[in-house]
Amino acid sequence: NAGVTQTPKFRVLKTGQSMTLLCAQDMNHEYMYWYRQDPGMGLRLIHYSVGEGTTAKGEVPDGYNVSRLKKQNFLLGLESAAPSQTSVYFCASSSGQEAGYGYTFGSGTRLTVV
Amino acid sequence: LAKTTQPISMDSYEGQEVNITCSHNNIATNDYITWYQQFPSQGPRFIIQGYKTKVTNEVASLFIPADRKSSTLSLPRVSLSDTAVYYCLVGDRSGGYNKLIFGAGTRLAVHP
Numbered sequence: 001n002a003g004v005t006q007t008p009k010f011r012v013l014k015t016g017q018s019m020t021l022l023c024a025q026d027m028n029h030e031y032m033y034w035y036r037q038d039p040g041m042g043l044r045l046i047h048y049s050v051g052e053g054t055t056a057k058g059e060v061p062d063g064y065n066v067s068r069l070k071k072q073n074f075l076l077g078l079e080s081a082a083p084s085q086t087s088v089y090f091c092a093s094s095s096g097q098e099a100g101y102g103y104t105f106g107s108g109t110r111l112t113v114v
Numbered sequence: 115l116a117k118t119t120q121p122i123s124m125d126s127y128e129g130q131e132v133n134i135t136c137s138h139n140n141i142a143t144n145d146y147i148t149w150y151q152q153f154p155s156q157g158p159r160f161i162i163q164g165y166k167t168k169v170t171n172e173v174a175s176l177f178i179p180a181d182r183k184s185s186t187l188s189l190p191r192v193s194l195s196d197t198a199v200y201y202c203l204v205g206d207r208s209g210g211y212n213k214l215i216f217g218a219g220t221r222l223a224v225h226p
Contacts (some may be wrong), residue, residue: 004157035216042201042216043158059215090157101149103214105157 002026006091006106009028013081013113021076021109023091031094032074033103034066036087043090049074082114118202123221132189134220135203139183147178147185148214150201158201158216162187189222197224 004025013019023032030051035043045058049068063085065077074093078085087108092103119137126132138147146165150158162169164176164185173187189196199219 033214042218045215092157102160102163103150103158105159108155108157 004091004093004104004106006089006109008072008109009107010110011112013078013111015113016028016078017081019050019078019081019111020078021089021091021111023076023093023106024034025072025074025091025093025104027092027093027104028071028094029095029104033065033092033094034076034091035090036060036085037090037108038087045104046076070090081111083113085111086110086113117215118204118217120200120202120207120220122218123223125223125225126192127225128193132192132196132222132224134187134189134202135140135184135196136187136220137184138202138204141182141204145204147176147182148203148205149174149176149187150203150216152201153221154197161200192222192224194224194226196222198222 007022033048034046036046037043044060046060046064047055047058048067052068052071053068055068055105067075088108090108091106094103140215146163148163149161151161154196155157162171162174164178166182168179169176197220201216201219203214
């Protein structure tokens with residue numbers, strides 16, 4: 001029962017480098033989300049997707065891009081990493097549109113930009 | 115946006131009942147109230163959800179008054195392993211789709 005899998009788990013980038021974070025879910029969920037969490041803070045929504053081929057901006061989308069080419073995968077890209085993007089990134093998925101449908105979260109990717 | 119307000123931190127002792135109250139004055143008619151738990155270095159974990167009155171599962175109870183402007187998460191007989199951050203959320207339907215907006219949460223510390 002994998003649920004939501006994020007890769008990689010840790011990464012260190014130099015300022016200006018690019019990278020892609022991968023999120024994969026095996027629950028056939030329609031909705032997928034990318035959040036970031038800074039130390040001592042709650043989660044902030046970066047981008048989300050309501051189905052294959054769709055993406056939308058969340059609270060803090062600047063500096064990130066996403067793609068949902070396959071239903072089970074949701075990719076988060078950083079084109080030119082900045083130290084302000086040092087954070088823990090969480091991916092989540094859910095089955096329904098109502099907030100009542102619980103989200104399943106991955107275990108996170110800890111990204112450091114130096 | 116339907117925002118929530120909850121205490122920043124709480125302390126308790128093993129075996130006690132803990133009640134965390136959340137305020138959500140602008141909750142929309144179709145919004146559900148959802149609580150999550152997050153341990154250090156882990157993603158949040160769904161605990162319980164409800165629309166009105168009382169909901170109970172094997173982990174917690176959720177009390178929601180008739181006006182739905184607040185809710186209370188009740189953790190019976192807490193143990194050290196219940197030390198975590200607890201988030202109260204309501205669905206954000208701006209833009210036509212639901213997406214959960216997390217606040218800072220309540221840091222619960224359970225002491226021996």
